[in-house]
Amino acid sequence: QVQLQQSGPGLVKPSQTLSLTCAISGDSVSSNSAAWTWIRQSPSRGLEWLGRTYYRSKWYNDYAVSVKGRIAINPDTSKNQFSLQLNSVTPEDTAVYYCARGSFPAATGPNFDYWGQGTLVTVSS
Amino acid sequence: DVVMTQSPLSLPVTLGQPASISCRSSQSLVSSDGNTYLNWFQQRPGQSPRRLIYKVFNRDSGVPDRFSGSGSGTDFTLKISRVEAEDVGVYYCMQGTHWPWTFGHGTKVEIK
Numbered sequence: 001q002v003q004l005q006q007s008g009p010g011l012v013k014p015s016q017t018l019s020l021t022c023a024i025s026g027d028s029v030s031s032n033s034a035a036w037t038w039i040r041q042s043p044s045r046g047l048e049w050l051g052r053t054y055y056r057s058k059w060y061n062d063y064a065v066s067v068k069g070r071i072a073i074n075p076d077t078s079k080n081q082f083s084l085q086l087n088s089v090t091p092e093d094t095a096v097y098y099c100a101r102g103s104f105p106a107a108t109g110p111n112f113d114y115w116g117q118g119t120l121v122t123v124s125s
Numbered sequence: 126d127v128v129m130t131q132s133p134l135s136l137p138v139t140l141g142q143p144a145s146i147s148c149r150s151s152q153s154l155v156s157s158d159g160n161t162y163l164n165w166f167q168q169r170p171g172q173s174p175r176r177l178i179y180k181v182f183n184r185d186s187g188v189p190d191r192f193s194g195s196g197s198g199t200d201f202t203l204k205i206s207r208v209e210a211e212d213v214g215v216y217y218c219m220q221g222t223h224w225p226w227t228f229g230h231g232t233k234v235e236i237k
Contacts, residue, residue, distance in 0.1 A: 046230035047166075047174070047217055064225060065126070098173060102226075108179045109162045110221030115173035 002026040004099050004116040012093075012123050018086040022099030022116055029075045029082055030055045035102035036082045037112065038073060042095040052102060053082055089123045096120050127152050129218050131229035137237045144205040146232045148218035153198050155222070162221035165194055165203045166228075169214040177216075178203065210236065 008020035022036070029036060035054040041047050051063035053073045063071050072085045086093060097119050100112040128151040138144045154161045165178040176185050178194040181201060191206040205212055213236060218229040 047219075047228040049225055049227065062225070100173075104221075108183070108185075109160060109164070110219075110226055111164065111176050111179065112174070113176070115175075118173060 002101060002114040004101065004114055006097075006099055006116040006119050008119055008121075010120055010122060012089055012121060013125050014090055014123055015088055018084070018089050018093065018097075018121055018123075020084045020097055020099070020119055020121070021081055022083070023079065023081040024101075025080075027101065027114075029053075029080050030077055032056060033103060036073070036075065037100045037102045038084045039098045039100055039112070040095040041098065041118075045095075048095075050084070050086075054102075091123050094121065094123045126225060127154075127220050127223045127227050129220055129227055129229035131216075131218060131232050133232060134230065135233045135235070137235050138205075138208045139237050140210065141207050144208050144212075144234060146203045146216055146218075146234075148196075148201045148203070148229050150199045150201075150220055152223060154201075154220050155198065160222075161197065163194075163196070163201050164219045164221060165192075166217045166219060167212075167214055168217065168231075169211075172214075174217065205234075208234070208236070 003025045005023045012018045035052040037052040038050040051073045070087045075082045099116040101114040104110045130149045132147045163181045166174040167177050168174040177188050182194040193204050195202050215231040215233050217231050
């Protein structure tokens with residue numbers, strides 16, 4: 001059974017960096033079939049895909065246009081986890097942040113089949 | 126990016142009565158492989174989202190048969206034949222045909 005355990009602060013000051021970590025059990029961050037993803041949820045935007053990291057003989061990253069230039073998602077193979085860093089945050093970045101495993105089995109198509117517990121991050125001074 | 130538009134945003138329903146949620150995409154969701162990658166997710170209060178329906182009308186394992194999906198091209202619908210108390214939550218459509226995958230804003234189902 002795959003489990004994702006999130007950690008990180010729930011309060012970040014404006015202009016600073018939001019940092020969250022997602023520890024994986026039951027799977028590997030280096031899996032050739034998974035994409036390790038960050039998604040956030042807010043009343044104004046609903047569910048918003050932020051980006052992913054995945055390994056297919058080498059490491060790849062994809063990021064949403066809305067946060068490109070401010071975001072970094074990095075794997076840590078030694079700890080079997082991945083992280084999110086979002087720079088220069090504003091109150092608009094206040095949201096519940098989720099890590100999730102993205103997959104694309106041929107039979108059932110794209111899915112986020114395992115999710116972390118969610119972390120409410122408030123951007124405020 | 127493909128924009129997914131859901132309606133209504135809020136749906137008060139009487140227990141035992143049907144409910145219907147609409148989802149429209151800004152582009153056709155028919156993939157080059159012939160599949161239509163339209164999913165429905167349910168998020169119960171205090172929980173993470175989980176997928177209910179994949180490829181328009183297929184129920185995931187363990188999903189009650191009171192949930193059904195339909196539609197094609199750009200117009201899709203999730204129906205609950207008889208709403209139960211455990212169905213309260215927010216429902217999202219999600220397209221996986223075009224990159225990046227995108228979600229609708231969600232429809233909040235609540236009991237009247």
